[in-house]
Each structure stands twice: as C-alpha cells, then as structure tokens.
Amino acid sequence: MIVRTTDEITGTDRDVADAQWRSKRIILGGDGVGFSFHETTIEAGTSHVFHYANHVEAVWLIEGEATLYDLDNDVRYELGPGSMYLLNGHERHRVETKTRMRALCVFNPPVTGQEVHDENGVYPLVAVPE
Numbered sequence: 001m002i003v004r005t006t007d008e009i010t011g012t013d014r015d016v017a018d019a020q021w022r023s024k025r026i027i028l029g030g031d032g033v034g035f036s037f038h039e040t041t042i043e044a045g046t047s048h049v050f051h052y053a054n055h056v057e058a059v060w061l062i063e064g065e066a067t068l069y070d071l072d073n074d075v076r077y078e079l080g081p082g083s084m085y086l087l088n089g090h091e092r093h094r095v096e097t098k099t100r101m102r103a104l105c106v107f108n109p110p111v112t113g114q115e116v117h118d119e120n121g122v123y124p125l126v127a128v129p130e
Helices: none
Strands: 015-017 021-027 036-042 047-050 056-063 066-070 075-079 084-086 093-097 101-108
Touching: none
Parallel strands: none
Antiparallel strands: 015 021, 021 036, 036 101, 047 093, 056 084, 056 101, 066 075, 066 093
16 A cells, blocks of 8 residues: 655655646655656636547646647637546647646656656656666
C-alpha cells in the first residue's frame, strides 16, 4: 500500500514547477502500478500547448475555469469544476486558463518524473527504472 500527501511531496523532486504551473507527481512509474497520478495547478491568464504523443492523459478539473482547444480537430470546450477530458487520441491541445486551475491527472504509460515538455509540448517516453 502506498499512502502519500501532497504536503509531504512539496519541495521534493516530485514537485515540479515554473512561474505558470506546478505539477505534484503523487504516483510515478517507479511506484510500479502502471500509471502515474498528478495534481496540476495552472495560474490564471496563461496559455499552454501540450501534445502527449507517447501517453494517454485523463484530466479532471476540481477548481477553476479554462478553455480547452483541440488543435487537431478544431474544437473548443469550456471547462470548470467537474469537467474531465481524456486525450485518448494523443490530441495536440491548448489550455487557456481564465482563473487559477487545479486538476487531477492520470498518465498511461506512467511518467517517471524526469520528463520535461519539449518545444512541441511533448513528454518523451522515458523507461521506468527497475
């Protein structure tokens, strides 16, 4: 059994942030459960392009409002608390926050925690350490 709090991972290598977003990586590939689980916060009034070409991601908004743009299919979605989106087609997308947004995210395959978005918003596929 794994039990963790976001407080105990704050300030560790599982807490990745810049001035516009923060990702607390609660479960990572090294935990050996087949997925990773993150709490992600994105600051108000920011825009971010992502493309998880190597991962499927599910995102459940629990706080804030944003607009999600599916850049592959030219579709726009308004998001608020209780909204969920699943990138099961590896869609390139843009998130524009209206207010500070907090979401719970699941990645499959799991991320290791060492990934960094490249210039296209993609996480590389990194092998999970043994």
